[in-house]
Each structure stands twice: as C-alpha cells, then as structure tokens.
Amino acid sequence: MGENRVHALRGVDLEIKRGEFVAIMGASGSGKSTFMNILGCLDKPSSGRYLLEGTDVAALDKNQLARIRNRQIGFVFQGFNLLSRTTALENTELPTLYARIDKGERRERAMESLQLVGLGDRTDHFPSQLSGGQQQRVAIARALVNRPSILLADEPTGNLDSRTSVEVMEIFQKLNDKGLTIILVTHETDIANFARRSIVFRDGTIRRDGLIANRSVATDVIKTIPQLED
Numbered sequence: 001m002g003e004n005r006v007h008a009l010r011g012v013d014l015e016i017k018r019g020e021f022v023a024i025m026g027a028s029g030s031g032k033s034t035f036m037n038i039l040g041c042l043d044k045p046s047s048g049r050y051l052l053e054g055t056d057v058a059a060l061d062k063n064q065l066a067r068i069r070n071r072q073i074g075f076v077f078q079g080f081n082l083l084s085r086t087t088a089l090e091n092t093e094l095p096t097l098y099a100r101i102d103k104g105e106r107r108e109r110a111m112e113s114l115q116l117v118g119l120g121d122r123t124d125h126f127p128s129q130l131s132g133g134q135q136q137r138v139a140i141a142r143a144l145v146n147r148p149s150i151l152l153a154d155e156p157t158g159n160l161d162s163r164t165s166v167e168v169m170e171i172f173q174k175l176n177d178k179g180l181t182i183i184l185v186t187h188e189t190d191i192a193n194f195a196r197r198s199i200v201f202r203d204g205t206i207r208r209d210g211l212i213a214n215r216s217v218a219t220d221v222i223k224t225i226p227q228l229e230d
Contacts, residue, residue, distance in 0.1 A: 008034035009045075010204040016183065018149070021176040023192035023212075024185045026201035035201065036185055040073055040152050041065045053149065070098050074143030074151045078158035080135040082127045088114060089123040092141045099146055113141035117171055133164035140171060151175065153184045157191055163225040169194040170218035194218055 009031045016022055026032040037043040038050055041057055050057045052068065060068070069075075082091045092110040101109070114120055117137040127135055136156060143151060153172070157165035173194060176182050186192050193216040200208040 007204050009038075012048075012204075012206055014199070014206060014209065016181065018181055019176070019179050021172070021182045021194075021196040022184065023195035023198045024183060024201065025187070025189075025192055025198060029203075030201040031204040032185055032201045036152060036154060036183070039150075039183060040075065041068050070095060071146055072149050074146070074148040076136075076140055076143050076151065076153040076156045078155040080127070080132075080139045080159075082135055082138060084127050087124050087126055088119060088130065088138045088141075091127070091138055092145050095142060095146050109145050109147075110141070113144045114138070116144060116175075117141045131164075132160055133167060136160060136164075136168055137171070140168070144175075148180075150181045150183065153182065155185055155187070157186070157188070163222065163227065165191065166218050166222045166225060169216075170222060173218050190216070 012031075012035065024032050024036065034043065038045055038057075039052075041052070041060075044058050048058075052072070055068075057065070057068070083094075089107070089110050092113055093106045096106040096109060111120070111123065114123055114137075117140050119134060119137050119141065122130065122134060122138075125134075127138070130138065136159075140156075151172075156172075157168055160168065169191065172182055172184070176196075182195070184192070184195055192198055193212055193214070195212060196215060197211050198208070199206060
C-alpha cells in the first residue's frame with residue numbers, strides 16, 4: 001500500500017489433509033480471506049509455497065490455475081450467485097460447460113448433485129421460486145457438479161436463518177463423511193463447531209489450530225430448532 005508493506009500472512013505453515021473438515025476463523029483483517037484466496041488459487045503467495053495435492057500452485061500460469069479451480073475446487077459463497085432466469089438444473093450445470101463435458105453427462109451430473117442436496121424435485125424451479133436455503137443448496141450442488149476434491153465455503157450461512165444454517169451444515173457433514181475435504185470460513189462459533197478442526201487467524205498468523213472437542217452433529221441440533229411456518 002504505497003510505501004507501506006502490509007503482511008496479510010506472516011509465516012503461516014500448516015497442512016490440511018484429504019478428508020478433513022476445517023473451520024477458518026478470525027476477525028476482519030486477520031488474514032483468513034487472503035489465506036482462502038490462496039487455497040482457492042485466486043491469489044498466489046508472494047513468497048513460500050502452496051502445494052495442492054503435490055502441485056506447487058505458485059509455479060502455474062493463469063490457464064492452469066483456472067483448470068484447477070474448475071475441476072478440483074468447489075466454491076460456495078455467502079451470496080448464492082445464481083442466474084435469475086436459469087433453472088436450478090441449468091445453474092448447477094454451468095461449471096461443466098467450462099470443463100467441456102458433453103450435454104448428456106452434464107445433465108446427469110447436475111441431477112446427481114441436486115439429489116445430493118435434497119433438491120431432486122426442484123430441478124425446473126427458478127431462483128425466485130426457491131427459498132434462501134434452497135438457493136444455497138443449488139449453489140452447493142453447482143460447486144459439487146465437477147466432483148471436486150476440495151469444497152471451499154466462505155460464510156455459506158451468512159444470509160440464512162438458524163434452522164436453514166444447520167440444514168446446510170448437515171449437508172456439509174454428510175459430504176465430509178463421504179470423504180470430501182471441506183474448508184469453511186465463518187465468524188460464528190456455533191457454525192464452526194460443526195467442523196472437525198478449527199484454525200484461528202490473528203494479525204496474519206495462526207493463533208490456534210486444533211481439533212474441536214465437542215463437535216456439534218447437525219442431525220441432532222436440527223431437532224431442537226422449531227420449524228418456521230409459511
């Protein structure tokens with residue numbers, strides 16, 4: 001920033017293994033967003049190395065990074081980022097277009113992903129016909145359609161009510177139980193407790209990194225939250 005050098009991250013050294021479910025926490029300016037951008041191959045580290053499944057990402061060009069983002073990493077954000085004039089099925093199919101998958105397989109994968117998130121009966125619905133929770137489920141299905149090895153979720157429950165938030169975490173826990181690596185950014189401790197491991201950033205460094213002792217189980221928690229009436 002001008003003549004000032006700002007260290008977004010300072011000497012961060014960690015390993016996330018295949019199949020983990022990790023919650024990333026920290027105040028604004030702590031470095032967690034830069035960390036997630038590097039993990040998602042959106043930014044390159046100015047020094048040091050980031051190895052993704054053995055590949056040094058810092059050595060890759062723009063096209064190689066784009067292929068990794070499309071095929072190995074699924075992204076879920078606080079905003080659902082759905083195309084308003086496109087059905088749930090068509091929204092889910094979008095990443096497969098860039099992967100050059102043929103039409104028949106695109107449709108099959110999209111249907112499979114929507115069924116995974118419990119929306120197999122909403123494939124022809126437009127975003128305006130879906131609740132916020134259902135829209136986020138479509139966004140999760142879209143992130144899964146190319147069968148990534150990592151799911152990066154940035155405040156995925158930020159726009160949702162309590163019950164719907166737990167329903168989304170239930171989906172994440174089930175996906176993680178099947179072996180998907182999930183890395184979740186959240187400001188909410190109760191949401192982080194659905195993960196298996198918590199990493200807390202402060203001033204560009206890791207201040208705490210450890211397993212979550214009393215992990216919340218979404219299927220149990222959801223039973224304690226009243227169902228809102230329409």
